[in-house]
Amino acid sequence: MERPILLSTAMVQSYQSRLKGQTRRTTALDEVNLRPGAWGAPMMSLQQVGDGPWHVAATFQGKRRGAAKYGPSGRVVTVKCPYGMIGDILWIREACAKAYFAWVYKADGERKDVKWRPAIHCPREASRYSLEITDIRLERLNDISEEDCFAEGCPRDVDAEPRDVYRKVWEHINGPNSWVKNPWVWVVSFPTLSANE
Numbered sequence: 741m742e743r744p745i746l747l748s749t750a751m752v753q754s755y756q757s758r759l760k761g762q763t764r765r766t767t768a769l770d771e772v773n774l775r776p777g778a779w780g781a782p783m784m785s786l787q788q789v790g791d792g793p794w795h796v797a798a799t800f801q802g803k804r805r806g807a808a809k810y811g812p813s814g815r816v817v818t819v820k821c822p823y824g825m826i827g828d829i830l831w832i833r834e835a836c837a838k839a840y841f842a843w844v845y846k847a848d849g850e851r852k853d854v855k856w857r858p859a860i861h862c863p864r865e866a867s868r869y870s871l872e873i874t875d876i877r878l879e880r881l882n883d884i885s886e887e888d889c890f891a892e893g894c895p896r897d898v899d900a901e902p903r904d905v906y907r908k909v910w911e912h913i914n915g916p917n918s919w920v921k922n923p924w925v926w927v928v929s930f931p932t933l934s935a936n937e
Contacts, residue, residue, distance in 0.1 A: 749834065764925040769925070773924055776880065830930070880922050882922045
């Protein structure tokens with residue numbers, strides 16, 4: 741199965757530099773992330789439903805003040821994984837433009853002779869990179885390891901702590917204080933990118 745995935749220009753450049761082999765996303769986890777600490781980690785496991793995409797079953801613990809607003813203890817929410825499952829292909833949507841009869845890409849450098857289309861409007865025919873999913877899991881954002889910071893594209897040759905570098909990247913994309921909220925995230929891993937033919 742193939743699905744699109746949006747990447748910013750900076751992320752595409754990170755893929756091109758072969759720094760990035762992982763991405764973290766909160767898509768479809770809105771209900772869980774209203775109170776991320778109230779859901780039981782042992783139950784945040786992926787399950788395949790029939791031949792379809794993987795789902796996650798989250799059990800609400802309901803042990804914190806105000807928990808009644810979110811449901812009784814033991815409540816289970818099932819969320820469909822929007823990225824599919826291991827072996828599926830994610831084709832990259834990135835900022836692009838049509839220059840005469842060829843596609844050009846913002847990640848390759850600014851141009852004044854084209855009008856860039858936002859990544860959301862990148863058609864399948866213009867996608868130049870595909871990623872095969874090798875692993876999907878769920879974890880809290882702040883649980884990212886140092887090695888996973890590097891897999892997310894953080895450079896190894898800087899003096900700052902990798903988690904601090906990744907935190908700044910996350911907050912740049914998701915807004916101030918988004919790191920402190922410590923949401924549940926999909927962790928999607930893939931090997932080095934390959935060019936579409």
